[in-house]
Amino acid sequence: MGLTCMIIAPIIIYFLISNAITHIKAGGAKDINQPIPWIIIIGIFTPIAIGLIIFGYYALKGEYDNYPEE
Amino acid sequence: MSSSTEKAIGKIIISSSLGTLIEWYDFYIFGMLAKTISMQFFPDGNSTAALLSTLAIFAAGFLVRPFGALVFGRLGDLIGRKYTFLLTLVLMGSATFLIGLVPGYKSIGMAAPLLVLLLRLVQGLALGGEYGGAATYVAEHAPNNKRGFYTSWIQTTATLGLFVALAIILLVKSNMSDAAFNSEWGGWRYPFWISILLVGVSIYIRLKMKESPLFEILKKEGTTSANPIKESFGHKENFKMVLLALFGAVMGQGVIWYTSQFYTQSFLEHSVKLDFIQNREIVLWAIALATPFFLFFGWLSDKTGRKWIMLTGMLLGVIFYRPIFNTFLNDTNGKEWMQRAEGRSYVKLAGQKNPYIKRDSLKTSTGILVITHTTNTWLLKEGIQFTEKIADTSGIDNDGGSWVALDNNPVYSGKILSAPLKWKFIFLVWIMIVFVTMVYGPIAAFLVELFPTKIRYTSMSLPYHIGNGVFGGLVPFIATLLATTVTTDPLAGLWYPIAVAALCFVIGFVFLDDKK
Numbered sequence: 001m002g003l004t005c006m007i008i009a010p011i012i013i014y015f016l017i018s019n020a021i022t023h024i025k026a027g028g029a030k031d032i033n034q035p036i037p038w039i040i041i042i043g044i045f046t047p048i049a050i051g052l053i054i055f056g057y058y059a060l061k062g063e064y065d066n067y068p069e070e
Numbered sequence: 071m072s073s074s075t076e077k078a079i080g081k082i083i084i085s086s087s088l089g090t091l092i093e094w095y096d097f098y099i100f101g102m103l104a105k106t107i108s109m110q111f112f113p114d115g116n117s118t119a120a121l122l123s124t125l126a127i128f129a130a131g132f133l134v135r136p137f138g139a140l141v142f143g144r145l146g147d148l149i150g151r152k153y154t155f156l157l158t159l160v161l162m163g164s165a166t167f168l169i170g171l172v173p174g175y176k177s178i179g180m181a182a183p184l185l186v187l188l189l190r191l192v193q194g195l196a197l198g199g200e201y202g203g204a205a206t207y208v209a210e211h212a213p214n215n216k217r218g219f220y221t222s223w224i225q226t227t228a229t230l231g232l233f234v235a236l237a238i239i240l241l242v243k244s245n246m247s248d249a250a251f252n253s254e255w256g257g258w259r260y261p262f263w264i265s266i267l268l269v270g271v272s273i274y275i276r277l278k279m280k281e282s283p284l285f286e287i288l289k290k291e292g293t294t295s296a297n298p299i300k301e302s303f304g305h306k307e308n309f310k311m312v313l314l315a316l317f318g319a320v321m322g323q324g325v326i327w328y329t330s331q332f333y334t335q336s337f338l339e340h341s342v343k344l345d346f347i348q349n350r351e352i353v354l355w356a357i358a359l360a361t362p363f364f365l366f367f368g369w370l371s372d373k374t375g376r377k378w379i380m381l382t383g384m385l386l387g388v389i390f391y392r393p394i395f396n397t398f399l400n401d402t403n404g405k406e407w408m409q410r411a412e413g414r415s416y417v418k419l420a421g422q423k424n425p426y427i428k429r430d431s432l433k434t435s436t437g438i439l440v441i442t443h444t445t446n447t448w449l450l451k452e453g454i455q456f457t458e459k460i461a462d463t464s465g466i467d468n469d470g471g472s473w474v475a476l477d478n479n480p481v482y483s484g485k486i487l488s489a490p491l492k493w494k495f496i497f498l499v500w501i502m503i504v505f506v507t508m509v510y511g512p513i514a515a516f517l518v519e520l521f522p523t524k525i526r527y528t529s530m531s532l533p534y535h536i537g538n539g540v541f542g543g544l545v546p547f548i549a550t551l552l553a554t555t556v557t558t559d560p561l562a563g564l565w566y567p568i569a570v571a572a573l574c575f576v577i578g579f580v581f582l583d584d585k586k
Contacts, residue, residue, distance in 0.1 A: 001576065001577065001580050001581075005317070005577070008573070019551060019555075023551065023554070030550060030554075031547060031550065032547065032550055032551050032554060037547060040132055040133060041132065041544065041547070043133075044132050044133060044136070044540055045540070048316075048536060048540065051313055051316065051317075052313075052317060054309075054313060055310075055313040055314070055316075055317050055577075058306075058310045058313065059580075059581065063306075063310050064310070064314060064581045067311070067583055068307045068308070068311065
């Protein structure tokens with residue numbers, strides 16, 4: 001499962017960047033044709049994807065076998 | 071628990087929930103009135119205004135909400151829950167009221183969209199800080215065995231906020247003409263102005279509240295966190311739980327919540343093409359009938375544990391979204407209605423011929439092109455009403471030849487369902503909102519229990535707002551993206567929430583602990 005998360009994360013970023021390149025069009029009317037939403041979304045999703053990689057790494061290392069106690 | 075303690079907790083729940091409900095109301099009315107706001111502040115043809123409009127929509131939800139979670143979460147862990155979520159309420163209420171006072175683009179030019187953008191960002195910031203504070207505050211007053219039930223009252227607020235926003239907008243709109251509602255100082259501003267009254271009452275109530283007892287103990291002992299952000303995200307032991315909360319619970323909850331409550335409404339309006347009022351009526355009924363289930367599943371999570379209730383809600387969404395949305399489309403198929411409409415009759419629209427026919431002629435290099443627009447309004451025996459728009463094309467060529475191309479794909483819109491069909495739709499939307507109550511009802515207690523008291527506000531607020539604001543908020547954008555890419559499947563947009571909820575289900579299934 002950890003490994004799957006580590007693989008999925010870069011795929012998500014690739015998917016977003018390639019779709020941004022495909023859909024951004026000058027004069028396009030829809031949101032997906034505008035650069036600003038893509039910049040915001042890729043900007044916020046990149047750290048989230050990095051978080052998914054770290055989560056996968058922790059999962060692989062067995063960090064979730066025991067929860068911390070307060 | 072003594073009756074006086076029960077009464078005290080009741081007051082705490084009411085005062086916390088009321089403020090959170092109002093914050094959701096404030097946040098939703100902007101989105102629901104987006105079309106009118108866009109006409110008043112972000113006019114077509116002005117590229118800078120269009121850019122500001124896009125920023126207002128995307129930045130408020132995606133960037134500012136998580137940022138607000140960090141800013142106010144930190145403050146809540148440093149100075150206390152009470153004053154922090156009082157501050158978020160003041161900010162939200164003021165920003166909402168002020169949006170209702172900003173003159174339109176016609177009066178003050180570019181200052182109008184700039185001011186609205188600024189106030190919208192303040193709204194996003196305040197919302198980011200509110201929920202974590204309210205959930206933490208109630209949870210820290212609740213006994214361990216009733217935490218799920220007590221915090222589930224906070225969970226009703228997001229849905230009830232939507233209900234109140236829908237109801238107030240419908241109420242205002244139904245009492246005036248479209249022109250009066252949409253004018254510069256028209257009825258669309260009333261929901262913004264009403265907010266100041268609601269916020270005033272809520273601030274008064276919240277001022278009387280005491281600080282959370284658990285935070286008071288930390289303060290007395292001098293064990294509050296000196297740097298909540300560093301302790302939340304810089305220490306592996308806590309950071310790994312933040313990641314688990316996000317990817318194993320809140321990410322899936324966010325897409326289920328957004329799809330069931332918002333995407334459904336948008337789908338019924340734009341894809342199914344239901345009548346505006348009936349669409350909202352369906353959603354209002356479904357929300358009203360489903361809301362008690364937040365409390366039920368919160369209560370149940372105290373008895374059986376939180377994990378399986380939340381994961382079951384996600385799994386049900388994964389399994390049933392496509393069949394339910396497919397039923398919406400199949401049951402409102404205009405072509406099918408026309409075929410089985412024996413004894414159908416025209417309904418005359420006031421001031422219009424029925425059928426209403428309009429012709430556009432266009433001179434081209436090869437001849438004359440005529441497009442005949444025919445609009446029929448049909449009323450079927452079973453009580454279904456809808457409008458059929460046909461655009462037949464004919465032409466006369468320069469050499470005298472003529473041709474006719476009949477429109478094989480008429481557009482059916484303004485659909486008003488018969489009573490049985492309307493109740494079927496209410497039932498289907500209700501089912502989807504029950505999925506929401508399963509994932510959302512227990513989640514406040516789940517998040518609170520995952521993190522230590524001294525950094526709880528910061529630690530739970532960030533994953534919550536990334537899950538809801540980013541993963542949930544992206545549903546319409548990614549749905550449009552998928553619908554544009556896979557044009558053959560009208561339900562392609564659903565693959566995004568289904569995939570996210572499925573991934574979250576698997577992560578939660580493997581890694582979540584079943585806490586009671």
